[in-house]
Each structure stands twice: as C-alpha cells, then as structure tokens.
Amino acid sequence: MSTVADQLQETSPARGRAPLRFVTAASLFDGHDAAINIIRRLLQSHGAEVVHLGHNRSVADIVNAAIQEDADGAAISSYQGGHMEYFRYMVDMLREKKSEHIRIVVGGGGTITPQEIRELEAYGVEKVYSPHDGMEMGLDGMIDDVIRRVSNWQAEDFQPGALSPDNQQAVARTISLLEEAVEEPQRLDALRRTWNESGNTAPVVGITGTGGSGKSSLTDELLNRFLRHFPNARIAVLAIDPTRRRTGGALLGDRIRMNSLIDGQVFMRSIATRRQHLATSAVLADSVQMLRYAGFDLIVVETAGIGQSDTEIVDMVDLSTYVMTSDYGAASQLEKIDMLDYADLVVLNKFEKRGSEDALRDIRKQWKRNRLAFKTADEDIPVFPTIASQFNDPGVNRLFQELCNRLAALENSKKGQWACEDPGPTGDPRTQAIVPPERSRYLAEIAANGRETHEEISWRAAAADQAQACYRALQVLQDRAMPAELDAFAKTALAAKDDRSMSQLRQAYNAALDKVGAEGLKLLRGWPARRQALRQEKYSYQVRGKAVTGHNFSESLSHIQVPKIAAPDFRGWGDTLRFLMEENLPGFYPYTAGVYPYRRTQEDPTRMFAGEGTPERTNRRFHYLAGGHEATRLSTAFDSATLYGEDPDERPDIYGRVGNSGVSIATLDDMKKLYSGFDLLAPATSVSMTINGPAPMLLAMFMNTAIDQNVERYLRADGLFEKAQKKIDALYGDRQRPVYSGDLPRGHDGFGLGLLGVSGDLVVAADTYEKLKAEAFKKTRGTVQADILKEDQAQNTCIFSTEFAVRMMGDVQAYFIDNGVRNFYSVSISGYHIAEAGANPISQLAFTLANGFTLVEYYLSRRMKIDDFAPNLSFFFSNGMDPEYAVIGRVARRIWARAMHGIYGAGPRSQ
Numbered sequence: 001m002s003t004v005a006d007q008l009q010e011t012s013p014a015r016g017r018a019p020l021r022f023v024t025a026a027s028l029f030d031g032h033d034a035a036i037n038i039i040r041r042l043l044q045s046h047g048a049e050v051v052h053l054g055h056n057r058s059v060a061d062i063v064n065a066a067i068q069e070d071a072d073g074a075a076i077s078s079y080q081g082g083h084m085e086y087f088r089y090m091v092d093m094l095r096e097k098k099s100e101h102i103r104i105v106v107g108g109g110g111t112i113t114p115q116e117i118r119e120l121e122a123y124g125v126e127k128v129y130s131p132h133d134g135m136e137m138g139l140d141g142m143i144d145d146v147i148r149r150v151s152n153w154q155a156e157d158f159q160p161g162a163l164s165p166d167n168q169q170a171v172a173r174t175i176s177l178l179e180e181a182v183e184e185p186q187r188l189d190a191l192r193r194t195w196n197e198s199g200n201t202a203p204v205v206g207i208t209g210t211g212g213s214g215k216s217s218l219t220d221e222l223l224n225r226f227l228r229h230f231p232n233a234r235i236a237v238l239a240i241d242p243t244r245r246r247t248g249g250a251l252l253g254d255r256i257r258m259n260s261l262i263d264g265q266v267f268m269r270s271i272a273t274r275r276q277h278l279a280t281s282a283v284l285a286d287s288v289q290m291l292r293y294a295g296f297d298l299i300v301v302e303t304a305g306i307g308q309s310d311t312e313i314v315d316m317v318d319l320s321t322y323v324m325t326s327d328y329g330a331a332s333q334l335e336k337i338d339m340l341d342y343a344d345l346v347v348l349n350k351f352e353k354r355g356s357e358d359a360l361r362d363i364r365k366q367w368k369r370n371r372l373a374f375k376t377a378d379e380d381i382p383v384f385p386t387i388a389s390q391f392n393d394p395g396v397n398r399l400f401q402e403l404c405n406r407l408a409a410l411e412n413s414k415k416g417q418w419a420c421e422d423p424g425p426t427g428d429p430r431t432q433a434i435v436p437p438e439r440s441r442y443l444a445e446i447a448a449n450g451r452e453t454h455e456e457i458s459w460r461a462a463a464a465d466q467a468q469a470c471y472r473a474l475q476v477l478q479d480r481a482m483p484a485e486l487d488a489f490a491k492t493a494l495a496a497k498d499d500r501s502m503s504q505l506r507q508a509y510n511a512a513l514d515k516v517g518a519e520g521l522k523l524l525r526g527w528p529a530r531r532q533a534l535r536q537e538k539y540s541y542q543v544r545g546k547a548v549t550g551h552n553f554s555e556s557l558s559h560i561q562v563p564k565i566a567a568p569d570f571r572g573w574g575d576t577l578r579f580l581m582e583e584n585l586p587g588f589y590p591y592t593a594g595v596y597p598y599r600r601t602q603e604d605p606t607r608m609f610a611g612e613g614t615p616e617r618t619n620r621r622f623h624y625l626a627g628g629h630e631a632t633r634l635s636t637a638f639d640s641a642t643l644y645g646e647d648p649d650e651r652p653d654i655y656g657r658v659g660n661s662g663v664s665i666a667t668l669d670d671m672k673k674l675y676s677g678f679d680l681l682a683p684a685t686s687v688s689m690t691i692n693g694p695a696p697m698l699l700a701m702f703m704n705t706a707i708d709q710n711v712e713r714y715l716r717a718d719g720l721f722e723k724a725q726k727k728i729d730a731l732y733g734d735r736q737r738p739v740y741s742g743d744l745p746r747g748h749d750g751f752g753l754g755l756l757g758v759s760g761d762l763v764v765a766a767d768t769y770e771k772l773k774a775e776a777f778k779k780t781r782g783t784v785q786a787d788i789l790k791e792d793q794a795q796n797t798c799i800f801s802t803e804f805a806v807r808m809m810g811d812v813q814a815y816f817i818d819n820g821v822r823n824f825y826s827v828s829i830s831g832y833h834i835a836e837a838g839a840n841p842i843s844q845l846a847f848t849l850a851n852g853f854t855l856v857e858y859y860l861s862r863r864m865k866i867d868d869f870a871p872n873l874s875f876f877f878s879n880g881m882d883p884e885y886a887v888i889g890r891v892a893r894r895i896w897a898r899a900m901h902g903i904y905g906a907g908p909r910s911q
Contacts, residue, residue, distance in 0.1 A: 011132070017430060019048055019073045020048045020072045020073065021049045021051070021070065021073075022043050022071060022072065022073045022074065023065050023069060023071045023074045024040040024052050024075045024076075025053035025062050025077075025904065026057065026076070026077045027057065027077065027080070027083070027086055028086065028640075028653050028654065029056060029080075029640030029644045029646070030079055030640065031055045031056060031080060031641065031652075031791070031795045031798075031866070032079045032109075032795070032796075033077070035107055036076070039077070039107065039143070039585060042143045043146070043147075043249065044247065044251055044399045045247050045377065046144070046249065048147070048249050049243075049270075049272045050249070050250070050251055051071065051253060051672065051825070052251060054256045056644060058653055058654075059089045060093070062076065062090065063090060063099070064261075065261075065777075066099065066102045066249075067099055067169050068168050068175045068267060069172065069269060070173050070269075072101075072102065072150050072153070073102060073103045073104070073105060073126070074090075074102060075106075075146065075688050076104065076106050076495070077106075078106060078107075078108050078111070078112070079108065080640045080657060081640075081657065082658075083108060083116065083120070083639075084656060085655055086656055087120050089122055089652035089653050091104065091124035098169075101156075103153055104126055105129065105149070105150070105219075105299070106128040108128065109131070110669025112130070112376035126150070127146070129142055131844070132479065144794065154550060160177060160191055163290065164294055165234040170194035171269075171294055172269060172754075175269055175271070175287050178287060178290070179271075179274070182283060191290075195290050195292070195293040197294045199699070200294075200295060201292060201293045201412035203319065203413060204299070204316070204412050205298070206302075206314070206316065206319065206320040206321065207219055207300065207301065207302045207303070207321045208310075208339065208343075209305070209306065209324055209349075210300070210323075210328075212325075213325050214325070214350055215302055216254040216302065216304075216347075216387070218386065218396070219258070219346060220259055221304050221396045223235060225397075225400045229264070229404075231265070232517050233265065233297040234267075235265060235266045235299075235300065236266075236300070237267070237268040237298060237300045238299070238302070239255065239645065240270075240272075240273060240303050241253065241270065241275075241282055243273050243274050243275065245276050247534045250272035250273075252272060254270060254901070255270055269287075273910070278312060279305070279306045279313070280312050281383060284316060288316065298407075301316065305900070306339070306762075307859075308336040308337050311338045311341075314342045314343070314600055316850050318407075318410055319344045319345070319403070320342065320343045320344050320409075321343060321344065321345040321346075321403075322345070322347070323347045324337075324347070324348060324530055325348065325349055325356075326348065326356045328355075328359070331362045331366075334363060334366040339372050340366055344382065344406065345402065345403065346363065346382060347384050347386055348363060348384065348389070349386050349388055350387065350389075351386060352390075352429070354437060360383065360815045363383050364383050367382075367383055383829040385429060390429060390549050391801070391804070392762075394430075395426075395427070395428060395429035396429075397423040397424040397425060398423070398427065400420070404418045409911050413520040434511045434807075435854060435857045435858060435861065435865065436857075436861050439857050442514075442857050443853060445903060446853060446903055450895060450898055450899070454582075456864070457582055460516055460517060460577060461577045461578040461581075461639060463515035463516045463574075464573035464574040464576075464577045465573060466515075467513050468572060470506075470509035471485065471509055474502070474506070474509065477501075477738065479502055479505075488509075488513050488527050489506045494507060501682075506642065509610070523581065527576055527580065530567075534552060534565050535552070535563075536552055537551065542599075545594070552564055560714045564598060565585060565586065565597075565598075568775060571594050574745070589897055589901065589908065590894045591893045591894070591897045592894045593890065595893065606629070606633065607633050607635040608622060608632070608633055608634050609625075609636075609889055610635070610636070611661070611663040612660075612661070612663060613639025613657060613664070614663070615664070615671070616740055617744050618674055618749075619662040619673060619675070619676060619677065619745070620742075620745040622634050623677060623745040623746065623748055624745065626678070626747075630684060631685075632684060633686050633688070634687045634688065635687075635690070636687065636689045637662040638663055638664075638689070638691050639658060639659050639661060640660070641654060641657050641658055642662065642666070642691070643662070643691060644694075645691060645693055645694035645697065648664050662690075667701075668701050668759070669738045669756050671700075671704075671705045672753065672755070673707055674689065675702075676740065676753050677748030677749060677752060680705065680752075681709065681713075681779075682708040686754045686783075687702065687782035688783050688784075688785075688828070689702065689782070689783070691785055692785055692786060692787060692795070693800065695784050695788075695809075696786075696808045696809075696812050698784070699786070699812065700779075702782075703761060705752070705776070706780045707769075707773045708752075708760045708775045708777045709776070711755060711757055711763065711764055711772050712754040712760075714764065716773055724764075728755070728757065728763065731762070738756045760772065774820065777820055778820055778822070781824060782824050783824065783825035784824075784827065785830060787829050787830045788802060788805035789802070789851040790798075790833050790834050790847070791833075793834060794834045794837035795837065806855075807826060807867070810859055812826050813869050814862065817869060822872070826873070827855065827874070828875070828876045829855070829874065829875050830848065830877065831844040831845065831848035831876065833845065833878040834878075835877075835878035836878065840882065841882050841884035841885050841888055844877065844878060844888075845892055849892060849895055852896070856870070856872065856873075866900070866905065867907045867909070868905055870900065870904075870909075870911075871910055875892065877889065877892065897911040
C-alpha cells in the first residue's frame with residue numbers, strides 16, 4: 001500500500017546511506033521522454049544518483065536494472081495507455097524478486113484517470129503524480145515528495161556471503177556495502193581476505209577516454225561481439241560516472257547505450273565516483289576483486305570521461321583501452337595525453353568525422369615518438385579507427401580481434417578461452433554520409449539564397465518605380481516616340497537628337513527596365529489580364545492534365561457577390577512587382593498564398609481519423625466516418641506496439657498497449673481487413689498512415705493490399721473468383737483461413753477480403769499480376785509519415801539507427817520512381833511532433849524545412865532527379881494560438897519554392 005506523504009517520518013536518505021539511487025525511464029513503446037528527462041535532472045539536483053534508461057523500456061528492463069543497480073526507486077513516465085497492466089506487472093515482478101523496497105513512482109501527464117490512480121496505488125505503486133499534483137506542489141515539491149516517500153522504505157538486512165553471477169541482487173548489494181563502508185574500510189577486511197584468497201582471476205579490461213568519445217557505444221559493441229563468439233561467458237560491467245560537486249547527485253547514463261544487457265549473461269552496475277577530480281570510484285578495486293570471486297569470466301570497467309593527465313585506470317586492469325576522437329585540437333595536444341604512453345590499445349572513434357584520417361596519422365606518429373618505435377609499421381601500431389555507431393563496423397571487428405588476442409596472451413587466461421577465428425570484416429571503417437561533405441553547407445546556401453532573393457526583389461521593385469516615374473514624366477512631356485507601357489524605346493528613338501532632357505529620360509527609362517529584368521517585366525505585363533480573369537464569372541485551370549473549373553464569386557446572404565480571391569489593386573509598378581515576386585496569387589510562384597489557384601470543391605479535405613483495437617473494429621469506424629461523403633480520406637493511427645515494429649503479445653506490459661490509442665497491425669491480412677470495403681484505387685480515395693520507424697514495412701503491407709484488391713477486382717470481373725477460392729482452399733487444406741471477425745459494417749460489400757490468407761501472385765499468372773501491380777501503383781493515393789528525422793529529434797519511435805532509417809526512406813523513394821508511384825507521398829515531413837516536443841512556431845518551421853532539405857540532399861546524392869522525387873514529398877505542420885501560426889504555411893511555402901527554384905532548379909510541381 002502507498003503512504004500519504006504528510007504521514008511519512010523524516011529519515012535519512014536511502015536506508016541510512018546517501019545518496020538515494022533511482023532508475024528513470026519512459027515505459028514500453030513510449031517515446032515521449034521530455035517529462036522523464038526533466039524529472040531525472042531534478043532528482044540529480046536534489047542529490048540523487050540517477051540511472052537513466054531512456055524511452056521504450058519494458059517492465060523486465062526496468063526491474064532488472066533496478067536490481068542490478070541496487071536502486072531505491074524507479075521513476076517512470078507513461079503516456080501511451082496500457083498503464084494498468086504495465087505497472088501492476090512491475091509491482092508483481094518486484095515482489096517476485098523480493099525487491100518490493102524498490103518503490104515505483106509514476107507520471108502520466110493526465111492520461112491516467114483518478115480512479116486508475118487509486119487502483120494502482122492500492123496495488124502497490126508508491127505514488128502516481130497527476131497534473132493536479134504538479135499544480136499543487138510544483139516540480140520541486142513533487143521531487144521532495146518522491147525523496148521522502150522512497151527514503152521511508154527499508155530493504156531487508158543484507159549479510160554478504162557466497163556470490164555467483166546468477167545471484168545478481170547479492171552482487172549488487174555487496175557493491176553498495178563497499179560504498180557505504182568507504183569511510184570505515186576495516187569493517188570489510190574479512191570479506192576482502194576471502195575474495196583475495198579465491199583462485200578466480202578473471203581478466204579485467206579497462207575502457208577510458210574523453211567525455212563524448214563514444215565509450216559506452218564502443219563498450220556495447222564489444223560486449224555484443226563477446227556474447228556472439230563466447231555465448232557461455234559471464235561478463236560483468238562496471239560503468240563509472242562523475243558525481244556533481246555542487247549537488248552530490250550524479251547522472252549514471254551509460255546503461256542507456258547497452259543493448260547487450262538484453263542477454264542475461266551480462267551484469268552491469270553503474271557507480272558514481274563520489275569524489276572529485278578523479279575518473280574512478282574509491283571502491284573500484286574491491287568491486288573488481290569481488291566480481292572475480294563471484295565467478296565472472298570477464299570484467300569490463302568503463303571510467304568517467306578523463307582529461308589529459310588521468311591514467312589511474314591503468315593500474316587497476318589487465319588491459320587498458322583509451323578512446324578518443326579527432327577533436328583533440330592541434331597535433332601538439334597529443335603530447336599532453338598521458339594515456340597514449342600507457343594504454344595497451346588506442347581507439348580513434350567516430351572516424352566518420354571530417355579530419356579523422358589526418359588525426360589517425362598524427363596519433364600513430366605520436367605513439368611512435370612516445371615509445372621510440374619509429375620503425376614500427378603503421379598497421380602494427382595498436383591504434384584502431386572505429387565507428388561504433390555503425391553496424392558490423394570493420395574497425396570495431398579489428399579492435400575486438402586484437403582484444404581477444406591480448407586476452408588469450410594473459411597469464412591468467414585458460415588455453416583457447418578467448419580464441420576468435422572469424423570476427424567479421426576487418427580494416428579501416430568507411431561510411432558514406434547522408435549528406436555528402438561537399439554539400440555540408442546546404443542550409444547556409446539556402447538561407448543566403450533567400451536573403452539574396454529578398455534584396456533582389458527590393459532593387460527590382462525600386463527599378464520598376466523608377467521606370468514608371470520616367471514613363472509618366474515622358475507622358476507629361478508628350479513624347480511622340482513613346483512605346484507601350486513596360487516596352488523599351490527603340491534604338492532609333494534613343495539615338496534621335498531631340499530635347500536633351502527627353503533623351504536622358506528615355507535612356508533612364510530603358511536602363512530601369514533592364515534592371516527590372518525579363519522575369520519582372522513578364523510578370524508586370526501579364527498582371528492586368530490575370531487580375532481581370534479574377535473578375536470573370538468563372539475560372540478554369542489545369543491540374544495534372546485535368547481541367548478544374550468553378551465560380552470566381554460566392555453569394556452572401558444579402559446576395560452580394562464576394563470574390564473568392566481579392567486581388568490587390570496597386571497603381572505603382574514597384575508595389576505590383578514586389579507583390580508578384582514575394583506573394584503572388586494562389587497557385588503561382590513562390591506559392592506564398594497556396595499551391596493551387598483555388599481550393600478544390602469536388603473533394604472534401606476532411607480527414608477521417610481512426611485507430612483503436614483490432615483491424616475489424618477500426619474498419620467499422622472508418623466506414624462510419626466515411627458514410628455519406630463523396631471522398632474517402634482515411635487517416636490511420638497505429639497502436640504503440642505497431643509504431644515500434646513489434647507484434648502483439650499476452651505479456652502484460654505489451655498486452656495493455658495492443659490496440660490502445662491505435663489499431664494493431666501485425667500481418668498483411670490485418671492490413672487487408674483494415675481497409676476492406678474501400679476501393680484503394682478509386683480517385684476519391686486516399687489513405688494516410690501515421691507510422692515512422694517501421695514505415696517501409698507498413699507501406700509495403702499497404703501497397704500489397706492495394707495490389708491484391710486489384711487482383712480481386714480482376715478475378716470478379718472475369719468470372720474467375722470462385723475458381724481462385726477453390727485454389728486457395730486447396731493451399732490451406734485442413735488449416736483455417738483468416739477471416740474478418742464480426743459483422744461487416746453498413747456500406748461494406750465484402751470487397752478486399754477475397755484474398756485473405758494469400759497474396760495475389762498465387763492466384764493469377766505472373767504477367768497478369770505484374771500488370772495489375774503496375775496499375776495499382778499508378779492509382780493509389782495517400783501518404784505515409786515515415787519522417788525519421790523528426791522522430792530522432794522529437795518523438796523517439798525509432799527502431800533503427802537514424803542513418804539506416806534514412807537510407808530505407810531513400811530506397812522507398814527510388815522504388816516509387818522506378819515503378820511510377822506518383823500520387824502517393826513517400827514521406828510526410830512533420831513539424832507537428834517537433835512542436836509537440838516543445839518547439840515554438842519559428843523553431844518548428846526551421847527544423848521541419850531543414851529536415852526536408854536534408855532528404856532532398858540525400859536523394860540527390862543517390863542520383864535521383866529532383867523532379868522525380870520532390871512531388872512525392874509532403875509537409876505537416878502544427879497549429880496553435882501563437883500569432884506566428886497565422887503565417888507559418890505562407891512562410892514555409894515561400895522558402896521551399898525559392899530553394900527548389902533557385903538552388904535545385906526544380907520544376908513548378910516540385911516547388
């Protein structure tokens with residue numbers, strides 16, 4: 001049962017020891033981590049040591065981390081639903097592991113109702129903080145409340161004894177015991193003697209280096225390789241981070257990088273230094289000896305980020321590895337790095353950074369100088385360039401192989417224990433940047449182009465005003481050689497020996513027209529006719545080869561004809577030109593007022609947004625929303641399991657998320673049922689899918705659904721449907737074919753369900769299938785969100801590395817080009833979620849357009865043509881009460897159009 005805060009007794013923190021230790025995380029399939037990041041910073045500022053796990057963490061992840069870290073509490077944020085199952089499961093797992101003293105505190109941002117809060121707290125959650133608690137206590141007050149509550153709980157007395165890698169709780173609590181006794185070391189002398197007398201001599205690998213060099217990512221990559229090559233090895237990791245001098249708190253953030261911890265073979269404990277100016281803990285040596293005694297086969301120690309003179313780790317380990325990047329400054333700075341003298345292995349990580357090859361050369365030179373080994377070949381020097389963030393990086397493979405060789409050569413290693421015959425491809429790492437290095441200033445180029453265009457418009461408008469002034473003066477002087485407005489004087493008129501003032505005005509007029517330029521003159525000359533067209537009864541224009549017509553006026557209740565577009569009526573040429581070049585009418589470059597001359601009336605722009613439960617349930621909702629509408633514009637929300645590319649499961653922390661706040665889609669048949677009863681090839685049908693990490697997979701499911709609908713249509717039209725059904729039944733034999741569960745909704749004629757359980761290529765000839773497939777590609781309409789850049793920046797539903805995900809986006813777009821998919825947007829570049837994460841309208845716009853231009857640069861680097869892919873890009877912005885939102889679309893359209901026109905040379909549809 002939870003305890004009311006004002007009834008808690010004041011006790012010393014963390015069961016009589018300081019400081020408190022917390023594990024913080026966002027719950028499974030939840031990428032909204034802004035709140036938990038604020039909470040963990042506040043906990044640190046209140047003197048707590050915080051082990052931060054990040055977002056998308058299962059109950060087992062959190063509970064195992066809390067036990068290995070000997071935490072006092074777990075602070076979890078949960079915004080995606082499924083919280084009742086999730087937190088009950090966490091309470092149950094802690095009880096099962098006899099760790100109920102680890103208290104759970106929860107924040108839900110208002111998604112957890114008061115009734116649910118009462119139920120969770122009655123079940124064993126210490127406290128669920130609601131928005132009301134936040135308003136009443138404030139953030140600092142909430143953290144004070146958390147600390148009082150957690151401090152009140154006492155773990156059972158712990159008596160250290162026999163240890164093993166399987167008893168992780170005992171190992172963790174023994175490390176805590178060492179920390180508590182650091183001021184009274186004699187208390188544990190008997191234990192130390194026992195540990196030292198054991199025959200276990202597991203090798204210790206030390207990994208140290210500058211902060212931000214990628215030590216944790218590199219450690220994780222090495223651990224993954226150890227687990228793959230030595231699956232029976234039990235490995236312990238001690239990761240050390242600095243204690244903050246001002247608050248006494250610490251961010252223990254290495255665990256967030258350790259994907260290898262999923263394997264039960266690895267035990268990890270994060271340790272704060274609890275002392276100043278040093279990169280290791282006072283209990284490190286004893287902890288290492290204890291882990292050897294416990295029977296681990298390998299111990300890895302990762303220190304806090306170090307400076308130039310820190311070599312403390314060398315004396316505590318068997319093999320030391322120094323990790324650095326090319327950002328060390330001038331080459332002379334290498335002479336100051338002590339670890340280059342003592343490290344067994346030197347790693348130049350983040351080798352993809354510019355200047356890394358020069359850094360590798362200089363580090364090798366310095367290594368030779370330090371050891372007077374000038375005749376050593378470069379390939380024999382233990383300096384390893386790596387890109388730890390890259391899958392199966394050859395540099396990391398080579399480093400791993402060398403590490404195994406050195407472990408095998410240690411006196412305390414058993415024969416063959418660390419033999420590694422095939423580490424994978426080795427050598428220097430190579431990677432192709434998403435944006436080629438020569439285009440790294442593309443955003444600066446776009447910004448400069450925008451400023452230059454604005455300045456150009458200003459002086460062209462001034463020239464137009466000057467030309468008009470000269471023209472009016474010549475009219476007053478009744479110049480008989482005057483041309484028509486905006487036409488230049490003929491050369492004969494300029495050469496005529498008329499009045500000197502008249503001649504100078506003619507020359508000034510022509511010179512001003514030259515400054516206005518051909519484009520400006522064309523705009524000014526065409527303006528009267530365009531303005532007059534707005535005053536006609538009807539309009540007509542072309543969209544993708546089709547004529548669009550309508551009325552220019554709407555009639556008010558008082559029978560007044562109100563123009564749909566109110567054109568400005570400037571008298572000055574300069575004002576007119578400035579309007580046409582900066583604003584223009586809707587449908588004309590730079591599209592500030594819109595990309596179409598008029599809003600289309602034949603297609604209702606209303607999106608029919610749905611997603612809840614099973615595909616059948618959401619399908620019924622779609623049919624309800626679409627009923628009575630001429631156009632069908634389905635917008636699909638997927639549940640959080642689908643958003644993270646996972647299948648539904650009965651495990652409680654997954655089960656509560658299935659079909660919650662979105663539809664659960666795990667198979668092609670699910671997708672077929674979801675959109676059944678709708679003709680996906682109809683001109684009035686479009687489908688939007690809110691999916692990011694697994695977007696290519698869900699898009700493939702959708703396209704196959706559209707293809708199979710076309711196959712089904714072909715079978716029915718040619719009288720082949722019954723024959724195809726018999727073939728499918730024969731394929732299944734005694735197995736049950738998938739079916740649509742429940743009754744079909746009103747308006748659903750069963751179309752789209754005829755090929756459940758199979759794909760169309762199994763029931764028609766190959767050439768027929770390819771023809772129907774190509775037809776489906778040309779006719780499907782819609783968009784898939786797919787914007788992994790904004791996910792990385794804001795929402796975090798990332799299941800692959802950003803680089804790999806962007807490459808998949810490029811693969812999708814290349815496939816669209818090759819297969820003629822022109823009416824389906826391959827990505828919706830989203831500002832909405834960037835705003836949701838806290839951006840203001842201006843920064844939202846900046847990030848979103850920057851992401852769009854990044855995709856443009858990447859696609860161009862793959863030799864796609866701008867006009868082949870730019871029409872497949874779409875944008876999606878948030879809106880709000882800030883005044884900037886009134887013009888966000890206008891500004892975005894203008895910036896995009898100018899860049900497409902001026903930088904990339906794109907055609908009108910791409911602009």
